[in-house]
Amino acid sequence: MxxxxxxxxxxxxxxxxxxxxxxxxxxxxxxxxxxxxxxxxxxxxxxxxxxxxxxxxxxxxxxxxxxxxxxxxxxxxxxxxxxxxxRRIPLDAFTDVDDAADQADDAEDIASALVREERRAQVRAALSTLAPVQRTLLGMYHFEDMTLPDISRVTGMPVGTIKSHLFRGRLALRQQLIRHPECTP
Amino acid sequence: MTPDTRPADLSADAWERQEAAMSCGDGTYRLIADVLAEPPASYLGADFAREIERRAYGLRARDVSERAEATLACLAVAILCVVAVGLLMSPGALAGLRPMTDGGWMFAVVGGLGISAFGWRLQRPMPHA
The missing domain is CATH 1.10.1740.10 (RNA polymerase sigma factor, region 2, helix turn helix motif)
Incomplete structure (x- = not known):
């Protein structure tokens, strides 16, 4: 300081x-x-x-x-x-995850079935389909290592809302990977 | 985005389970965590910071010059007003028969400074964030 x-x-x-x-x-x-x-x-x-x-x-x-x-x-x-x-770009589009939290936990672990680089490319592609706000919050949390209160100070959103965005964003990425098994060798 | 964005509707348990999966559980989540930790390739040139400094200090100088300009303009208006008021207060001065009183001069100086300060204040850059 x-x-x-x-x-x-x-x-x-x-x-x-x-x-x-x-x-x-x-x-x-x-x-x-x-x-x-x-x-x-x-x-x-x-x-x-x-x-x-x-x-x-x-x-x-x-x-x-x-x-x-x-x-x-x-x-x-x-x-x-x-x-x-x-530019009238929607800031936020929540993915409909319903009770997907449980589904996610039970889902087959597909990571081992995918070629490493293809999987990473697929995650990057999936990331680009997320709403801008979700994508940015994920970057702040995972790459910038910002804490939830710090992100809250930056964005003005309550911590609960940020958690909700992060949760849904990560879940949406996971679901996209599970839905597109074409990368499986 | 405002703080009233869709409220949190997430159970603490679901959040904790996903957090754990991101770090050590589910392979797909771990992969996602790995990719999220990749930095996007930077697109800012080596001279980006220098260019911003040049522009920022340039803007700063312009702010000062704009302020000075407004101050001078207000001072000119102030002088005209004060002279007019001073003349009204000392009718004899109009005909050059007697000088303005001390009170009149004091009024003229203080009024001129006040209006000039208003001009300076008027041009003060407003915070944007």
């Missing part, structure tokens, strides 16, 4: 290299969030720029009640959502 304070002070004083350090520290996280939301590299890059410029303008109002990473990711998240809303 002390490092954050020093960095913010340097940026507000317009010190050369300070803003660059800030961007370097958080650009990958922001890009991944935006890429998972939009599914488009070019859009994610443009939105990433917008998010950082917006963060720079809002920096005087940063109160250090969260880490700079959480705060910056929150800005990227809101920039991404606004972009999807503008």
């Amino acid at each position: 002390e490092d954050d304070r020093i960095l913010v002070k340097d940026i507000l004083e317009g010190r050369r290299g300070a803003m660059e350090r800030f961007v370097r520290a958080h650009q990958e996280t922001c890009w991944r969030v935006l890429y998972r939301l939009t599914g488009d590299r070019e859009d994610a890059r443009d939105l990433c720029q917008e998010a950082f410029l917006r963060a720079h303008r809002a920096l005087p109002s940063f109160r250090f009640d969260a880490s700079l990473k959480t705060w910056t990711t929150r800005i990227a998240w809101s920039v991404g959502l606004r972009h999807l809303e503008k």
Whole structure:
């Protein structure tokens, strides 16, 4: 947190290299969030720029009640959502899982029947079919190693809702893998 | 996405079982966990951060220049207003017969500063997040 304070002070004083350090520290996280939301590299890059410029303008109002990473990711998240809303892309489409939790537990373990790389490609393809919000939350939780309360701070969603998204997203991925046995050698 | 997105309708047990399956149980879930942990290839160039700094500081300078511009404009308006009011307060000054009173000058200076400060404040960048 002390490092954050020093960095913010340097940026507000317009010190050369300070803003660059800030961007370097958080650009990958922001890009991944935006890429998972939009599914488009070019859009994610443009939105990433917008998010950082917006963060720079809002920096005087940063109160250090969260880490700079959480705060910056929150800005990227809101920039991404606004972009999807503008393009009328549905943010959220819950998969109908009914009582699939039990089915999933009883289902045949197909992992051993699939060729390793094909399986991974299949998961990636299935991931791209998820709703943007689910995909992004899965990335935050599994790749960024963000805790549920951190994700809640970034997205403004209650922890229960985030869990529900994660659960349904993972279940949807699993069901897609089970439904498409064509990858079986 | 707002916090009122569909409320949680998930039992704690189902969540715990899936969490356990992701880490050590079901092979398909473990595979999903592996793939989710893969970073998407970054698309940001090496000079991305430098470019953002250039643009951010450029915007900052523009903010300051915009503020200065608004301050000058308000100052000009303020001077006109204050002179007009000062003349009304000291009718003799209109004809150059007697100078404005001390109170009049004080009023002119404070009023001018106040209106200029308003111009500065008006151009203050608003937080966006």
